Structures are given as C-alpha cells and as structure tokens.
Amino acid sequence: MQKISNKTATIFDVAEKAGVSRGTVDRVIYGRGRVSQQTRDKVHKAIEELDYSPNTNASKLASRKEYAFSCLIPEFRKGDYWEEMNNGFLAAARDYSSYNINLTIHHYDQQDVDSFIRESEAILSEKPAGVIMNTVFREEVTAFCKKLEGSGIPYAFVDNKIDELDYTLYYGVDPYKSGALGAWLLTNRTDPEEIALVRLLRDPSHKADPNRPRRHGFSDYIEDFFPKCKIHTVFIDPEKPGSILSTLESFFGQHPGIRHIAMTNSRVYLLGEYLRKHPSEGRIVIGFDDLDKNLACLKEGIIDALVTRHIPLQAYNALTTFADCIIRNRRPAHKNHFVHMDILTQMNLDNY
Amino acid sequence: MQKISNKTATIFDVAEKAGVSRGTVDRVIYGRGRVSQQTRDKVHKAIEELDYSPNTNASKLASRKEYAFSCLIPEFRKGDYWEEMNNGFLAAARDYSSYNINLTIHHYDQQDVDSFIRESEAILSEKPAGVIMNTVFREEVTAFCKKLEGSGIPYAFVDNKIDELDYTLYYGVDPYKSGALGAWLLTNRTDPEEIALVRLLRDPSHKADPNRPRRHGFSDYIEDFFPKCKIHTVFIDPEKPGSILSTLESFFGQHPGIRHIAMTNSRVYLLGEYLRKHPSEGRIVIGFDDLDKNLACLKEGIIDALVTRHIPLQAYNALTTFADCIIRNRRPAHKNHFVHMDILTQMNLDNY
DNA sequence: GTGAAAGCGCTAACAT
DNA sequence: ATGTTAGCGCTTTCAC
Numbered sequence: 001m002q003k004i005s006n007k008t009a010t011i012f013d014v015a016e017k018a019g020v021s022r023g024t025v026d027r028v029i030y031g032r033g034r035v036s037q038q039t040r041d042k043v044h045k046a047i048e049e050l051d052y053s054p055n056t057n058a059s060k061l062a063s064r065k066e067y068a069f070s071c072l073i074p075e076f077r078k079g080d081y082w083e084e085m086n087n088g089f090l091a092a093a094r095d096y097s098s099y100n101i102n103l104t105i106h107h108y109d110q111q112d113v114d115s116f117i118r119e120s121e122a123i124l125s126e127k128p129a130g131v132i133m134n135t136v137f138r139e140e141v142t143a144f145c146k147k148l149e150g151s152g153i154p155y156a157f158v159d160n161k162i163d164e165l166d167y168t169l170y171y172g173v174d175p176y177k178s179g180a181l182g183a184w185l186l187t188n189r190t191d192p193e194e195i196a197l198v199r200l201l202r203d204p205s206h207k208a209d210p211n212r213p214r215r216h217g218f219s220d221y222i223e224d225f226f227p228k229c230k231i232h233t234v235f236i237d238p239e240k241p242g243s244i245l246s247t248l249e250s251f252f253g254q255h256p257g258i259r260h261i262a263m264t265n266s267r268v269y270l271l272g273e274y275l276r277k278h279p280s281e282g283r284i285v286i287g288f289d290d291l292d293k294n295l296a297c298l299k300e301g302i303i304d305a306l307v308t309r310h311i312p313l314q315a316y317n318a319l320t321t322f323a324d325c326i327i328r329n330r331r332p333a334h335k336n337h338f339v340h341m342d343i344l345t346q347m348n349l350d351n352y
Numbered sequence: 353m354q355k356i357s358n359k360t361a362t363i364f365d366v367a368e369k370a371g372v373s374r375g376t377v378d379r380v381i382y383g384r385g386r387v388s389q390q391t392r393d394k395v396h397k398a399i400e401e402l403d404y405s406p407n408t409n410a411s412k413l414a415s416r417k418e419y420a421f422s423c424l425i426p427e428f429r430k431g432d433y434w435e436e437m438n439n440g441f442l443a444a445a446r447d448y449s450s451y452n453i454n455l456t457i458h459h460y461d462q463q464d465v466d467s468f469i470r471e472s473e474a475i476l477s478e479k480p481a482g483v484i485m486n487t488v489f490r491e492e493v494t495a496f497c498k499k500l501e502g503s504g505i506p507y508a509f510v511d512n513k514i515d516e517l518d519y520t521l522y523y524g525v526d527p528y529k530s531g532a533l534g535a536w537l538l539t540n541r542t543d544p545e546e547i548a549l550v551r552l553l554r555d556p557s558h559k560a561d562p563n564r565p566r567r568h569g570f571s572d573y574i575e576d577f578f579p580k581c582k583i584h585t586v587f588i589d590p591e592k593p594g595s596i597l598s599t600l601e602s603f604f605g606q607h608p609g610i611r612h613i614a615m616t617n618s619r620v621y622l623l624g625e626y627l628r629k630h631p632s633e634g635r636i637v638i639g640f641d642d643l644d645k646n647l648a649c650l651k652e653g654i655i656d657a658l659v660t661r662h663i664p665l666q667a668y669n670a671l672t673t674f675a676d677c678i679i680r681n682r683r684p685a686h687k688n689h690f691v692h693m694d695i696l697t698q699m700n701l702d703n704y
Numbered sequence: 705g706t707g708a709a710a711g712c713g714c715t716a717a718c719a720t
Numbered sequence: 721a722t723g724t725t726a727g728c729g730c731t732t733t734c735a736c
Contacts, residue, residue: 001474002442002457008449010729021707026731034705058729060409061712065732090354097360105354122353174702181699188541307700338703343695347533350526351690362713373723378715386721410713413728417716 009050018046029054030329066100067327069093069319070123072116072133073158075107081266081289081311085158088315089132092323095316101323104128110210111203113137120144124151130326131155132319135162136210156322158315160210161336168325171318171337178288178307178341179217182262185305185343186286187222192229192260195222196251200265201235214288215264232258236270248274261285268303269293275302290344290352298349306344314339361402370398381406382681418452419679421445421671422475424468424485425510427459433618433641433663437510440667441484444675447668453675456480462562463555465489472496476503482678483507484671487514488562508674510667512562513688520677523670523689530640530659530693531569534614537657537695538638539574544581544612547574548603552617553587566640567616584610588622600626613637620655621645627654642696642704650701658696666691 015022020039027033028043035043046052071089076082086105093103104126106119116137123131124147131148135141135157145165148155156169186192197218222229234251236244248271252258259282263271268287275285275297287294290308297303317337325332344352367374372391379385380395387395398404423441428434438457445455456478458471468489475483476499483500487493487509497517500507508521538544549570574581586603588596600623604610611634615623620639627637627649639646642660649655669689677684696704 001459001471002438003454012729022730023708023732024706027706030731032732036705039705055413055729057409057412058712059731061407061413061714061728062730062732064712086354102355107353119353177699177702184697184699340703341700343697343700345536345695347529347536348693348695350529351692364713374714375716375724376722379722382715384716388721391722407713410728411715413712413730414714414716416728 008055009052011052011054013050014043014046014052017050018042032329060099063099063327065327066102067129067323068126069101069103069323070126070128070131071103071105071319072119072123072131073105073107074110074134074136079291079293081291084291084311085315088312089319091312092316092319096320096323099323099327103319110136113140116140117144120147124148127151128153130168130322132158132322134159134210136160138162141165154322154326156318158318160213167335169318169322169332169335169337171314171321171339173309173339173341175211175213176217176220179214179219179264180221181217181341181343182214182264182286182288182307183218183221183225185307186260186262186284187226189284190259190282192222192226194255194258195229195231195260195262196255196258197231197233198248198261198263198268198271199233199235200267201237201239211265218262218264238267238270241270244270245273245277249278252278259283263287266291266294268306269297272297272300272302276300290342295344295349295352298344298346301346304345308342308344309339310342360407361404363404363406365402366395366398366404369402370394384681412451415451415679417679418454419481419675420478421453421455421675422478422480422483423455423457423671424471424475424483425457425459426462426486426488431643431645433643436643436663437667440664441671443664444668444671448672448675451675451679455671462488465492468492469496472499476500479503480505482520482674484510484674486511486562488512490514493517506674506678508670510670512565519687521670521674521684521687521689523666523673523691525661525691525693527563527565528569528572531566531571531616532573533569533693533695534566534616534638534640534659535570535573535577537659538612538614538636539578541636542611542634544574544578546607546610547581547583547612547614548607548610549583549585550600550613550615550620550623551585551587552619553589553591563617570614570616590619590622593622596622597625597629601630604630611635615639618643618646620658621649624649624652624654628652642694647696647701647704650696650698653698656697660694660696661691662694 011022011025015025020043024035024039025043027035028040073085074082089103089105093101106123108115108119117140131153141162142165145155149166154168157167159172160175161167161170219231222231232255236247266289285303286305287303288307290306290311294306298306321332363374363377367377372395376387376391377395379387380392425437426434441455441457445453458475460467460471469492483505493514494517497507501518506520509519511524512527513519513522571583574583584607588599618641621643637655638657639655640659642658642663646658650658673684
C-alpha cells in the first residue's frame with residue numbers, strides 16, 4: 001500500500017526558514033530583482049531542504065503582468081494543415097488566459113514573400129513578449145529573427161526550424177525521419193519497383209519548399225533499401241481541383257506498373273477522386289498529417305496509412321511551453337522538442 | 353490577423369449581473385446547496401450572457417476540502433506493466449496535490465483472489481471519495497462495486513471494465529481491437545501459414561485472465577483473414593526465466609515452419625534471449641505495451657512492432673478526470689474514454 | 705537589497 | 721435560501 005498525501009511547503013515556509021521575506025524568495029526564484037549573494041544562498045538552501053516547488057495555481061492566479069505573444073504562420077483555408085495548428089494556438093491562449101496571455105496571430109501567404117515581410121514588420125512594431133513561427137522562407141525568417149534578437153524578443157519555432165538561429169524552443173517532428181517512416185510504411189507490405197511521388201504544383205516564383213526535408217527522408221530511404229526502384233514525380237495543381245483527375249489518369253496511364261503512391265505534403269486527400277474511380281488490388285497509398293479529409297480517405301480505405309502527430313496538440317504544447325519559459329524567465333528543459341510520429345491505419349483510426 | 357485576449361468574467365461579475373452573492377453563484381454551479389429555482393435561473397442566465405467559466409487556478413487554490421482516493425491494482429515488480437500505471441497515478445496525485453487530493457494505492461496479487469478481497473475490504477473501511485481499479489476478478493470486482501454503490505462511493509475503471517456496472521468513468525483501449533491490430537501488424541508484411549502465440553503459464557487455480565479479449569481480437573482477425581493459418585500456443589513460465597529458452601527451442605524445433613510470433617500480454621521481452629540466439633531472416637515478432645524492456649527489444653531489432661498507448665498517461669488521465677468529476681460533482685463528458693492505440697516500430701521509436 | 709501588504713478569483717464556513 | 725468573509729499561495733507595488 002502506498003500513500004500519497006500533500007503537505008507541500010509554501011513560499012512562506014521557505015521565507016521563514018531562510019529568515020527573509022516572501023518577496024525576496026520570489027526574487028531569488030525568478031531572478032526578478034537584485035538580491036545579495038548571501039541571501040540568495042540562504043534561500044536556495046531552504047528551498048532544497050524543504051523540497052519546495054511553487055504552487056502553479058497560486059502563481060497563475062496572482063500573476064497580473066500581461067504577456068503579448070505574436071504568432072506568424074501561413075494563412076489557410078478550412079480543413080488545411082495550418083488551420084489545425086491555428087486551433088492549437090487558440091486553445092493554448094484560451095487555457096492560459098488566466099496567465100494574462102494574449103495572442104495575436106499573423107497570417108502570411110506562402111506563395112508571397114512580401115506578405116511574410118509585411119507581417120513580420122507588424123510584429124516588430126507590436127513589441128511582443130515572444131514570437132512563435134514556422135520557417136518557410138529561410139532567408140527572410142533569418143533576417144526577422146536577427147531583428148527580434150536585436151530587440152531582445154525571444155522566439156520559438158514550430159514544425160520546422162533553422163538550426164543556426166538562437167531560438168528558445170522548437171516543437172515539431174524530425175521531418176527527415178518522418179519521410180523515412182512514410183517510405184517504410186509504403187514499402188512494408190510489398191517491395192516497390194516503381195513509386196509515384198505526387199507533388200503540388202506551386203507558383204514557380206515562390207521560394208518556399210517546406211516539405212523538402214521530408215521528401216529527402218523519403219527518397220533516401222527508398223534509395224538505400226530499394227536502389228533499383230524508380231521514383232516518378234507527378235505534379236497536380238491544388239488551385240485547379242478539376243484538373244487533378246485527368247492529370248493523374250494520364251500519368252498512371254503512362255506508368256501502368258506503379259503500385260506504390262506517396263504524397264509527402266499534407267494533402268493526400270486530393271488523390272481521393274482518382275483512387276475511388278480507379279480501384280486497384282495491391283496498390284498502396286500513403287500520406288502525411290491527420291487532416292479530417294485525410295482521415296476520411298483512410299477510413300474509406302482508399303489510402304492505406306498516414307504518418308502524423310497531433311497537430312493542434314503540437315501547437316498547444318509549443319505555445320504553453322514557450323509561455324512558461326518567458327513567464328518564468330527560464331530556458332526550456334529541452335530546446336528541441338521532437339514530437340513522436342504516429343502511424344495511422346484503418347486498424348487504429350478510432351479515438352485518435 | 354486574429355487577436356485573442358482575455359478579459360474573462362469572474363464569479364463576481366456573474367453575481368452582480370444576477371443580483372445575488374458570489375456564494376450563491378458557487379452553489380448553483382456546483383450544486384453545493386439549496387438554491388431556489390428562480391435564483392438558479394437568474395444565475396444560469398448571467399453565466400450564459402457573460403460566457404463565464406470558472407478560473408480553475410483560483411478554484412484549485414481555494415479548495416481546501418480533502419479528497420481521499422483509493423486505487424486498487426495488481427502488485428508488480430520493477431519494469432512491469434503495472435508499475436507504469438502506478439507511476440501515472442502517482443504523477444496525477446502529485447500534480448493534483450494542490451486540489452487536496454491524496455491517494456492510497458492498494459496492491460493485490462493477480463494469482464490470489466483473497467488478496468483482492470482483503471484489499472477491497474480495507475478500501476471500504478477507508479471511506480474514500482472515489483475508487484479507481486481494474487477488473488481482473490470479474491465476480492469479486494462486481495461484489496466490491498455493489499458495496500461501493502451501497503456506500504455512495506463512486507468508482508472508475510482503468511484498462512478493462514465490466515459493462516454491467518454503474519462505473520463513473522473508464523479509461524483504456526478497446527482490448528479486442530488492440531488484439532486485431534496486433535494481428536494486422538503481424539501479418540502485414542507476409543501472409544502467415546502458421547503462427548506461434550506465446551502465452552504465460554499461470555497458476556491454474558487462479559481465476560483471472562485479463563488478456564482474453566485481446567487474444568480473441570487477435571485470433572478472430574487471423575481466422576477471418578487467414579482461415580487456413582494454424583495458431584500454435586506455447587506456454588512459457590515467467591517464474592522460471594531459466595526455462596524459457598529451452599521451452600522455446602524445443603517448441604520451435606518441432607515447428608520449423610513458423611515465421612510469425614506474437615505475445616498478447618505485455619511481456620514480449622521474455623522472448624529476447626531466444627530471438628537473439630536464433631536470428632532468422634523474414635521472421636516477424638509483435639508484442640504489446642511500451643515497457644522499457646520491450647522498447648529495448650524493438651530498438652535492438654529482435655522484435656518488429658508493439659501495439660501500445662502511453663500507459664502512465666492513461667493512468668494519469670483516468671485519475672485526474674475522475675477527480676475532476678468528483679470535486680466538481682459532475683458526470684464526465686464521456687463515460688467511456690477509449691484510448692488511441694499506437695503502433696511502434698523501429699522507425700518511429702524515438703521520442704515516444 | 706529587502707520587507708510589507710494588497711490583491712488575483714474562488715471556496716467554504718459562518719451568519720442571517 | 722442566501723449573504724458575508726477569511727483565507728488558499730503567490731506576485732508585485734510601494735516603502736524604506
């Protein structure tokens with residue numbers, strides 16, 4: 001029999017033991033003011049001896065300082081990947097509202113660098129307590145981050161990152177590994193001779209290619225394990241949904257031997273119409289991310305597996321962890337928080 | 353651009369708007385006392401109009417009532433399944449200590465019904481605010497729950513449940529489905545002709561067989577999809593680790609054609625020695641639950657996949673959700689909380 | 705550099 | 721049946 005009860009020490013106990021006031025203990029813990037080294041030591045000693053840890057409820061309740069966070073992510077349409085992210089941020093902001101957090105989410109057009117620059121300038125003028133963003137435009141993100149550093153504003157990355165920068169926190173999967181996992185799933189059942197990698201046609205002028213690491217993880221895996229396998233790339237145009245079916249019919253007409261199909265972006269559901277119209281025994285289709293439309297395809301049985309993680313949860317955790325760091329004036333326990341990748345199939349689709 | 357800020361209404365605002373005192377609002381919200389229907393309506397109206405929701409930080413902080421929870425689960429050795437569960441409960445109790453929760457965990461011997469009865473009697477005499485347990489001994493659990501109902505003590509199940517009983521909450525996977533998922537994983541790569549199902553030899557007198565539903569899910573799947581496949585059962589004795597290797601060598605010596613091996617309990621790591629000593633190309637081994645030892649086998653590559661979920665998290669969520677219900681005097685949003693089943697392979701083992 | 709004290713929003717015991 | 725009020729443990733402003 002084990003008993004857990006709960007007479008935890010309070011800040012008052014620490015103050016008493018250290019022979020100082022509660023205010024001083026608070027200063028020591030969070031580095032909120034100048035405290036003499038001597039008092040600092042006494043307080044740390046008392047904390048240790050009492051095994052004190054702050055009551056977060058009281059802390060949140062009493063905290064009256066306002067923290068403004070800015071978020072800079074791609075704009076989206078209903079059901080898109082970034083809508084899920086957005087929802088996660090909103091949920092975090094709501095749940096942390098008792099911490100006096102407010103969040104401003106800025107959206108930019110992934111096809112338009114200028115929109116990114118415009119929004120990032122807007123954020124700078126807001127002087128937020130912290131910024132959280134993804135890193136599609138490498139160069140511009142770097143420039144923005146340097147400015148943030150200049151203003152002493154900490155920033156965090158979600159989904160992808162730029163290793164060279166001094167970010168506070170990263171939350172996301174290892175994209176390269178996720179690509180490899182997708183390749184494994186695709187080839188687990190049967191060895192591939194030819195693979196179709198379906199990609200999204202994007203405006204050739206735009207500079208972002210956020211899925212590159214994942215794609216490389218995918219193709220490296222295939223090259224390593226199936227060196228004789230040929231990967232065919234076919235582009236479909238998400239802006240012209242009506243064209244997708246015929247593009248695919250024409251492509252697969254020319255490559256009748258392909259049984260393995262993958263899409264390394266989040267929109268494998270775009271294949272739905274084609275797959276439904278051309279059922280094929282022994283064909284395997286994999287995709288990424290748990291968009292509702294993707295899950296529906298999985299359920300329907302026209303795609304076989306998804307590599308994903310809880311998107312909103314990732315955003316939620318990123319913001320709350322980042323906020324905790326800033327409020328507590330701390331660095332995070334882990335700077336890089338790699339998120340576990342889930343494998344989703346028809347067999348374990350429920351309750352996700 | 354979206355802005356989320358946070359001027360949430362307080363209980364004071366609600367009281368003012370409804371023209372009553374804060375105490376009354378509290379009574380209405382949590383049904384803590386007698387309030388006239390008229391005031392009740394006024395308060396509900398004010399809550400609605402202000403979109404009020406209680407500040408949980410303040411709530412937890414102010415709550416001084418003590419809640420004693422009792423937990424009744426199997427005893428365990430280091431690294432066992434139930435140790436993980438136990439850890440989850442402990443973590444929940446710690447995190448909720450500011451809610452004045454204390455937890456008493458009772459352990460019984462899964463081989464010994466009497467120990468279960470003894471511990472359950474002890475719990476009854478403790479008169480806890482709630483009891484959380486698993487349901488290995490169907491009959492005795494039922495009797496115990498009836499007594500709890502008689503004393504007005506709510507109870508929750510983890511891991512498995514007895515549908516007929518009036519439990520407050522259940523947290524766990526659908527065990528039947530988890531078995532089917534295991535079977536799918538086992539047979540995904542190659543069709544099986546013969547399967548070895550390795551089971552634990554247990555004292556024949558003991559009444560518990562907690563893995564039966566999972567085993568049935570497993571075998572039903574195989575029968576459905578591979579009707580010609582023969583499932584061989586072999587028992588190993590976990591109490592005599594030294595005997596396992598020879599048992600398996602003898603068994604597989606007699607069945608040299610077997611390439612598919614499954615264990616539907618949590619201890620697939622017990623096969624480690626045999627698998628390591630007898631490597632075999634094209635053999636597939638699957639197991640259940642993310643015990644550290646199982647994960648090590650997965651990493652080593654001697655087993656191929658695990659079906660699992662975050663065990664401590666499941667316990668954690670079960671206790672915290674249950675406690676919330678009791679403290680708030682509410683029923684849970686979902687009585688049955690089916691947990692998602694994760695597929696773990698070498699490819700997505702990291703960061704789990 | 706440090707202490708004192710007024711809240712934060714809520715609960716629960718005590719009044720009425 | 722409803723109002724009043726003293727805390728819960730912490731933050732933060734204001735004094736010194």
